[in-house]
Amino acid sequence: MKKKTKKLCALGLFTATALGIFVLENAIPSVPMFPYMKIGLANVVTLFILFLGGSWSFADCLAVLLGRVLLGAVCTGQLTTVMFSLAGGLLALLAMYAGKKLFFGKAIPVVSIMGALAHNIGQTAVAVAVYGSFSVFSYLPFLLIGGIISGAVTGFAVMLLFKSRAGFIARIRDLK
Amino acid sequence: MKKRVIIAVCVIAAVFAGSVAAILIMKAYAPVRPVAVISRDGEVLYRIDLANACEEYTLTIPSADGGFNTVTVRSGSIAVTDADCPSRTCVNTGFISDSSKPIICIPHKLEIRIINGSDEIDGVAG
Numbered sequence: 116m117k118k119k120t121k122k123l124c125a126l127g128l129f130t131a132t133a134l135g136i137f138v139l140e141n142a143i144p145s146v147p148m149f150p151y152m153k154i155g156l157a158n159v160v161t162l163f164i165l166f167l168g169g170s171w172s173f174a175d176c177l178a179v180l181l182g183r184v185l186l187g188a189v190c191t192g193q194l195t196t197v198m199f200s201l202a203g204g205l206l207a208l209l210a211m212y213a214g215k216k217l218f219f220g221k222a223i224p225v226v227s228i229m230g231a232l233a234h235n236i237g238q239t240a241v242a243v244a245v246y247g248s249f250s251v252f253s254y255l256p257f258l259l260i261g262g263i264i265s266g267a268v269t270g271f272a273v274m275l276l277f278k279s280r281a282g283f284i285a286r287i288r289d290l291k
Numbered sequence: 292m293k294k295r296v297i298i299a300v301c302v303i304a305a306v307f308a309g310s311v312a313a314i315l316i317m318k319a320y321a322p323v324r325p326v327a328v329i330s331r332d333g334e335v336l337y338r339i340d341l342a343n344a345c346e347e348y349t350l351t352i353p354s355a356d357g358g359f360n361t362v363t364v365r366s367g368s369i370a371v372t373d374a375d376c377p378s379r380t381c382v383n384t385g386f387i388s389d390s391s392k393p394i395i396c397i398p399h400k401l402e403i404r405i406i407n408g409s410d411e412i413d414g415v416a417g
Binding site: 145147148149150151193195196214217218219221222225228229232242245246247248250251253254255256257259260263 | 292295296299300303306307309310311313314317332333377378379380383384385391392393395397398400402404
């Protein structure tokens with residue numbers, strides 16, 4: 116029982132961390148000319164849990180992602196964007212999970228870029244559905260370039276996290 | 292393992308190059324006579340010849356849900372300068388002057404794109 120509590124506590128802390136990053140990033144003004152672009156730093160947490168291994172499963176990753184997306188919408192007051200975040204986030208998680216299997220848990224930045232590209236494609240698909248016209252596709256080239264850059268940034272951030280925080284990782288890897 | 296990563300990196304590089312090429316191609320076809328087409332929910336509301344717009348002026352376009360978008364027209368460029376949609380992505384897109392990217396306000400279903408106008412369009416029609 117005690118061990119289970121620890122895992123639950125860690126999950127809560129990860130969700131809070133992701134939420135904090137999400138809200139902070141949301142407060143940064145958007146890039147002029149390209150307001151639909153974001154680094155998506157909150158994905159660092161998702162990616163970190165995905166590659167943590169040990170007792171950390173895909174379900175844990177999904178729980179933190181869903182918690183962050185739903186609470187993030189409440190915190191930023193943008194409930195209309197839930198559909199976009201959810202479609203993007205879930206598709207990104209699936210792509211990153213596939214990437215992790217494909218590269219045997221290595222090449223984190225490549226996996227991260229795959230996730231970012233999937234995220235942008237998912238969001239564009241929702242935009243097409245909501246807006247009811249394919250003209251939203253005009254943004255896709257800009258979004259894909261943005262996704263490659265932001266995916267690389269978050270991917271390298273997670274890679275550095277794994278390299279520099281070995282002690283912390285060893286402590287939380289086998290929480291049950 | 293290494294082979295798979297190399298293939299993935301190549302695919303990503305191809306996506307990057309393809310995107311850059313798509314943007315450059317759209318930019319290269321710069322309209323000789325830029326005409327802004329403003330449409331709401333697929334219905335064209337205005338066609339504005341930007342070459343003829345000497346003085347800056349604004350238009351306010353109401354949306355179906357009671358909101359608005361304020362459009363500013365300048366010589367050769369156009370922007371949404373105010374709106375009451377939640378994300379204000381349309382406002383933050385700024386002025387556009389070529390076909391490489393339209394301004395789209397998803398909540399208000401408003402779209403402004405620039406096309407290459409021919410001679411039958413004169414001034415503001417709509």
